Amino acid sequence: MKPSQLAKGFKARPDTTSSEKRTALDRLNAIDGIVDIQSVGQAANGRASTFVSDEQADAxxxxxxxxxxAWRRANRYTAGQVIELPLKAIKASPFNPRHFYLKASIAELAVNLARQGQQQAIHVIPDYDNAGTFFVSDGGRRVRALKEANKETVKAIVVDLPIGIQSYKLGYDLNVQRDSQTVFDNAVVWRRFLDEQHFQSQRELADHLGLDESTIAVALSVAKLPENVMQEMVARPDRFGSNMAYQITRYHSARGxxxxxxxxxxxxxxxxSTRQVADIVKGRASGQEVPKPPGRxxxxxxxxxxxxxxxxxxxxSYGEDRLELRLRGLSRDRRDELLRQIETMLQFNEEKK
Incomplete structure (x- = not known):
């Protein structure tokens, strides 16, 4: 089987274990059997497919x-075909690999989708018990952003997967390939998998996902953190990978x-650095206070x-003479527009003097 086009250019996160990288790539190589990559390319060019003949559908x-x-024949659908679906027919999968969605990121994506349209189709799975509705297998951010942009339809590819661990693997592998899967998503979802007894032990979970058990153990320890603490780190995956998150977990156990x-x-x-944080954790464990940063x-x-x-x-505002403005998650156009407005305001004040 040829390597999956989705796997080309794969770059793992710095904290991704070697077994996680290999397993993701191995499974990505099999995705071509599920999704027609050429149809994804057609969606990127804005050419959504239409329903085709029964002969083509049964190819x-x-x-x-x-x-x-049965669903495909009833809807005259061809595997890999890109179709337009009502957004109101799309719902979150109970086996979504993502748990955290940043509001600022969704808002920025909504602006881009409003201007450029949807460039990449999402993957959905029919809800066979509720005709006309679909679970999102991959593309939760795009669905949220399209709704925020007040769109009514979404370009989608319908895939033949059961809702469960198999659909989770597909979404997980695609997120790993994009570097968008975080240890915090894994922590919440893997903890729920064990609590709901989809797996009887972390060893069974590790074997099923093809990961080292240590990778599972670190994520499950991070799952002990309150969600508001995890939220503070989710926005900075470059600073808070699995190793740093593990040190934060140790610190939280000792300090709250x-x-x-x-x-x-x-x-x-x-x-x-992670090493510096590890040293702080050891100091906290012995009751030593870490001094506040100078000048704060x-x-x-x-x-x-x-x-x-x-x-x-x-x-x-600080003291008598200091003002600090901090903005994040802006689109480039919005940022430049605000910068021009601030410059105009400051120039106007200078001219009045």
Missing amino acids: DVSTESEQFR SDATLRLINKITSDDL QRYAQRMEIKLDGVAVGDLK
């Missing part, structure tokens, strides 16, 4: 499930949530800034 049914074959949130801020502001000053006032109803940053 290759050797590996189809009976449920999918408030101290942990302060440490997360310190890691970001002081650009601490408590703000006098803070105003949250929202654009289109989404929080994108804040404006803080």
